[in-house]
Amino acid sequence: MDPNPKNFPILSYVMTRIPSIKRPNHPESDIEQQRMSPRPAFNPEPYFELTERMPHLTDPQVLAAMRSAVADVSQTRSLLKTLGERPDHESVDMAKARLAEIESMMSNQLDEIALSDKVDPEEEKKKKAIEREKQMHKALISLDQMHESYDKMLSDAEKRLEKLYETAKNSRKSIPVVDEGSSVQGSAVDDFKEEVVAILTDALSNGAQRIDLSERRLPFLPEAFGKLHTLVYLNLASNQLEAIPDSVAGLENLEELNVSANILGSLPDSIGCLLKLKILDVSSNKLSSLPDSICQCRSLVEFDAGFNKLTYLPTKIGYELVNLKKLAIPLNKVRNFPTSIGEMKSLQFLDAHFNELRGLPKSIGKLSNLEVLNLSSNFSDLTELPDAIGDLTNLKELDVSNNQLQELPMTFGRLDKLQKLNVDQNPLVIPPKAVVAEGIGAVKVYMAQRWFDLLVEEEEKSRREAEAMAKASWLTRSTSWLAGAVFGAAGTASLYFGAGESEDPYLEEER
Incomplete structure (x- = not known):
């Protein structure tokens, strides 16, 4: 704060x-x-x-x-x-x-x-x-x-x-202010204009499908780029772009867009119009949020938004990006995954290291195709993992190092395909450090045995409770029978001694 x-x-x-x-x-x-x-x-x-x-x-x-x-x-x-x-x-x-x-x-x-x-x-x-x-x-x-x-x-x-x-x-102290390189900058802008005009003219006339303008120190992208309807690949990485024009919506056939290593403060809502976009790289910028419209890019297969200032992901991102296989958001300030992330059924790679995650939603267990999960270096924020982790049956690599985990979830032993595990720099108690030192096989055996022991304990507890209920039921039936027997015996005795309909008028006579 x-x-x-x-x-x-x-x-x-x-x-x-x-x-x-x-x-x-x-x-x-x-x-x-x-x-x-x-x-x-x-x-x-x-x-x-x-x-x-x-x-x-x-x-x-x-x-x-x-x-x-x-x-x-x-x-x-x-x-x-x-x-x-x-x-x-x-x-x-x-x-x-x-x-x-x-x-x-x-x-x-x-x-x-x-x-x-x-x-x-x-x-x-x-x-x-x-x-x-x-x-x-x-x-x-x-x-x-x-x-x-x-x-x-x-x-x-x-x-x-x-x-x-x-x-x-x-x-x-009076210090003269010098506008260093002002003439150089003006010259660079002029050169940029000439270069871009040439590229645009050529691309429009020849129906270009690929344009690479990376590492050109471009200060802006002209609106006219939106007219390149045939464009499939556009690389604008390592420039000085502060914004992407709304006209990007016109790139209706674009499949790959790389705007990494710029100074973008936001993405335009029109990015949601790129319905054929499969690969999007917006890493190493100054993005504090993603537009909700990004959820409309349903063809996305790879999305890299690492090294920004993101504190959250759009709420509905999981419901829409169902074809996404790779999601990378390292070096941000994301505190929570939206519940909808569990709907990314195609996701195979999830990297969220160096964030501020405070936990994972239970829906994380629905990522049945996830193979690599990196949650390292969330430090004091990440203190536990949900039992739903055990449902990631295809998980092969898990990195939860540099956190504050004291124990692995009870279901950990069910991760049969897990091949790489990093739990360094955690105050782990379960499993003990000696078990961790023996390797991933020992960890899985230890956690599987712990899970089995818990199931046996629960079954034994349920059996004892069932026996107690049965005994209580038997005692109730026995008590009812005994009460009935006593009542019957009392009735018989009353009849034997003349009680009931045979009243003695002499006894009822007032004296």
């Missing part, structure tokens, strides 16, 4: 020096989460290195000015800590859908009430319950929006602090 020192170094430095905020115990901690999550492969620069590069940060006056400049961040942070962490994307989507359903239903009910003069008490109760549910969904959506605004606030605050620092630095 606090600013990540890797993404917001100045803001993080300033906020750790506000009295109400404690400095993190380790400079490598990702303090955007309430739980500290070390990221060894991406060590943010220690604070002393930051102050070496920006010495004026230690100036008390500069620091005081910066504290005032981020007061709104500090206040919002405190409020969000009280309200709780950000809800997952799937929950928000479900809340929005249910809210729309409730509002539609209430609108219809209002129309019915307007036509009726009667007031039904039961209907009023239902109406109040629905209104409470409506407010609950609104609160969840509002909390998500607050977190979204907070993320933008962090970015804006970092920019404010950068300007403050530059002002402080320039007030102490």
Whole structure:
């Protein structure tokens, strides 16, 4: 929830020096989460290195000015800590859908009430319950929006602090600002225009199917590219693209698109029009989310969105991308898989290492064709695996290293085809380290035996419970029989001694 020192170094430095905020115990901690999550492969620069590069940060006056400049961040942070962490994307989507359903239903009910003069008490109760549910969904959506605004606030605050620092630095020493390479950049843009015009002209006249513009330092892609209807392959990797034009929808025959290693902040909704797209690589960009329309690319077989800033996947992605065989989302900040991921029945390869996964949905067990699963380096976030892991009967490779797993699921022994297993850097108790050291075969045998012992124990428990119930039933029947026998004997005795219909008038006579 606090600013990540890797993404917001100045803001993080300033906020750790506000009295109400404690400095993190380790400079490598990702303090955007309430739980500290070390990221060894991406060590943010220690604070002393930051102050070496920006010495004026230690100036008390500069620091005081910066504290005032981020007061709104500090206040919002405190409020969000009280309200709780950000809800997952799937929950928000479900809340929005249910809210729309409730509002539609209430609108219809209002129309019915307007036509009726009667007031039904039961209907009023239902109406109040629905209104409470409506407010609950609104609160969840509002909390998500607050977190979204907070993320933008962090970015804006970092920019404010950068300007403050530059002002402080320039007030102490006048430094001439040189627009380095401006003429070179202008020349590059002119060269780019000429090159692209030539490529477009040639492609349109010859009906080109493949275009490779990788590593050209392209600053943008012209809208006219959408007219290349014959294009099957387009490689725009390793450029300086900040956006993809909506006209990409015109590439109706495109089967492979590579826009990796650019500076894309988002993908256009029109990408959903690429119905023949089979391979999509958007890795190494600045994507914080994927458009829901990407679910319409139902022909996708391989999708790589690694090394971005994704915090979630579209809720319905699994229901639509049923032909996907390879999904790679490493080096992101994904916290949860959507439940729909279990519907990707064709999926064979799933890589989600270096994320912030807090667990897996039970539906993960429905991925019957999955062969490779990499969940390594989710660190303190991933503490357990569901029993549904045992249903991945075709799984050959599993990497869950660098997490906080204390035990493997009981069903682990059912992974008959598993050939590679990495559980390093976990506080494993089950199976013991000695068993792990013997290799994957020993682990599978140990877990299978544990599963068998559990089944035997459960069966024995069920048998004892059945015997206890049978004994209780027998005792109940015996007691009933005994009571009946006693009652019968009492009746016989009464008859024997003259009770019943033979009343002695002498005994009934008042004396």
